[in-house]
Amino acid sequence: MRMTETVDPDAPTPVYVIDKLEDVYKVIAAWGEHGAVIADFRAVQDPARRRVVDMLQGAAVARGNSPLSLGKGVYFLFKDGRFPKDGELARYRNEE
Numbered sequence: 114m115r116m117t118e119t120v121d122p123d124a125p126t127p128v129y130v131i132d133k134l135e136d137v138y139k140v141i142a143a144w145g146e147h148g149a150v151i152a153d154f155r156a157v158q159d160p161a162r163r164r165v166v167d168m169l170q171g172a173a174v175a176r177g178n179s180p181l182s183l184g185k186g187v188y189f190l191f192k193d194g195r196f197p198k199d200g201e202l203a204r205y206r207n208e209e
Contacts, residue, residue: 125198125200125201126147126149126150126151126189126197126198126201127143127147127149127150127151128150128151128153129143129150129151129152129153130153130154130156131152131153131154131156131157131165132156132157133157133161134157134161134164134165134168137152137165137168137169140152140169140190141168141169141172144172144190144192148191148192148193148195149189149190149191149192149195149197150189150190151183151187151188151189151190151197151201151205152169152180152187152188152190153186153187154166154169154186154187154188155185155186155187157186162186169188169190172190173190176192178191178192181196181197183197183201183202183204183205183206184205184206187205189201
């Protein structure tokens with residue numbers, strides 16, 4: 114797993130690129146720490162991809178919400194009413 118952006122309250126949401134199933138645990142931990150993360154799992158192939166989706170959706174449900182799909186294979190995970198910035202929405206929607 115690679116974190117591709119630095120963490121700063123005024124900066125874009127941290128982006129984590131998931132390369133393998135085990136990376137999901139680190140993404141969920143970072144989500145708890147930062148309040149929101151972008152999980153990019155486009156590099157993961159089936160059947161592991163389905164497990165990644167299941168784990169991210171399960172973690173979201175456990176926190177009382179659901180992941181927001183920014184594009185195919187990219188989720189915005191949030192808590193406490195935080196939402197993606199316009200640039201984050203456009204970045205991933207335009208990559209589909």
